[in-house]
Amino acid sequence: MGFQVTYYIIPLVLAFLLCLTVMVYLRGKRDIPGVQSFLVIIAGLAVWSFFDACVHVMTEVQAREFFDAASYLGIAIVPASWFLFTVRYTGRGVLRGRTAVAALYTLPAITLALAFTYPLHGLIWSSYTTELHNGIVVSAKVYGTWFWAHIVSSYIFVMAGIVLLLSHSTFSNNLFARQKAILLIGILLPWAGNFATLSIGMSHTVIDFTLPAFIFSCLAIIYVLFEYSLLDIVPLAQRNIFDNLSDAFVVIDAKGKVVEANKSSKTLLVDGSDLYGRPFSPLLTRHPAVRDALDALPSQRETARITEELGDVAYETTVTPLLQGSEYLGAVILSRDITLRKRSEDTVKELNDMLFLINRILRHDISNNLTIARMSLELMDGCDPDLRGRVQASLDRSVELILRMKEFESAVAHEGRGRTQRLVDLLSSIAAGYPSLHVDINGETGLMADTSLYVVFENIIRNAYVHGNADLVTIDITETPDLHIVAVGDNGTGLSSVAKEHAFDEGFSYGRRKGTGMGLYIVKKLMEQQGGSVEIGDNYPRGARVTVKIKKEKKAANP
Secondary structure, eight states, X not given: OOBOOOTTHHHHHHHHHHHHHHHHHHHTTXXXXXXXXXXXXXXXXXXXXXXXXXHHHBOSHHHHHHHHHHTHHHHTHHHHHHHHHHHHHHTOSOSOHHHHHHHXXXXXHHHHXXXXXXXXXXXXXXXXXXXXETTEEEEEEEEOHHHHHHHHHHHHHHHHHHHHXXXXXXXXXXXXXXXXXXXXXXXXXXXXXXXXHHHHTOSBOXXXXXXXXXXXXXXXXXXXXXXXXXXXXXXXXHHHHHHHXXXXXXXXXXXXXXXXXXXXXXXXXXXXXXXXXXXXXXXXXXXXXXXXXXXXXHHHOOOEEEEEEETTEEEEEEEEEXXXXXXXXXXXXXXXXXXXHHXXXXXXXXXXXXXXXXXXXXXXXXXXXXXXXXXHHHHOOSOOHHHHHHHHHHHHHHHHHHHHHHHHHHHHHHTTOSOOEEHHHHHHHHHHTOTTSEEEEEOOOOXXXXXXXXHHHHHHHHHHHHTXXXXXXXXXXXXXXXXXXXXXXXXXXXXXXXXXXXXXXXXOOOSSSOOOSOHHHHHHHHHHHTTOEEEEEEOSSSSEEEEEEEEOOOOOOOO
């Protein structure tokens, strides 16, 4: 058996050693999903580079034939293993079970068998001899029919894996983007070299560009392993989170068939052990409203939100169309069990209803008692006028407190959903209730005011008139990109520093005609409920100035 030394084996030996290094590194990570298929790729590259090096060392044709055939232990399995790895790496729901994986390696197994038995049929090489070029023995091969079939299938596997990587919609994370880019470079280099060699059409192989590409391929793979923690931080974490969601999550294609589903979808939405590839709508027998929304989606193409109560369980389901321009691609169905939330909401509603009822009863009974007391006071003769005045003032404050509580209850109960009108019209209607008070309204905004804002501005204007002794109120309306701003200034007596500090405290009152101390407190609470704010300060040259800031509603972005 003859041997020769050629510089062609240098990159092959280096590639082999690098592959061994990667394999040793991956041994400690075999429990991580995806590592086993990646190990097969690296092992295939190691076998391929080792036996190709052996081919270049040998000078006898029988030895070169044997090692050339042995190199197909790597050549045949690498493309299929690459595709399998991309499937596992991206978490796609295909190639499930051993049967599917065995079917994937059927063609590689046939190729390997034909390579070792080529003299019997000539399907890999129709002839295999050696020639001498520049003092180096090289192989002179004529490729058979199956060789080209193997080349085509290999390119299909490689391209399919590349498509999976490029189309994988993982989190928008630069780490995964770089992982994929470097993986693509690593896997494409040898195949680009192989394509270049075949394109030149050398039947007598002197230089195979596939060989030097191996060294760069291995370097790229090692770089991504250590620099970007490939297989330590992988998109498969997304799959783990996806499967462990308590919410049902289903993706269907344009034909209504399931292309993705998590574990919860099988127990929450439908019954069945395997949803993949099945029409989804017929499985929604327990959710007719969701089924109707799904059936209407291709034509209506609008997100539907459905709340259903099935027995003791409540569901909230969102059906969202997937569109690419005007083309309907499918839909995403997200459903969750909201039973506990629904019970809590019902409990809160019942408690609120009970509180409102209690408040009405107390307000009604106390109001009746106060009315009787006022009438009795008016009928009393010979009562100390000063004492009678204090009693009358106390009764008036009690009546005012009842009115304020009624306003507060009304505003809270409506939660901003009462009758709305333009802010300027609302302010004008409030001003009309104080004929002796001159009210100037400056500016305009697109804000539509509701019941709660009526209570807010009515209290502010009443305070200026009753407690500030103002005869002029100026209202300035402005806005910013995020806020509606309404400043109410008066020419009244103004506020002391103590009054400004405590104006919004519950029960605090000021001025000669003290009230219940609830007006501005109610104003503050109503604005906090709506996410706004209210401030009080001095007006110039005299009086008080109350500034109300109301957040603008954000418009939904166009999809």
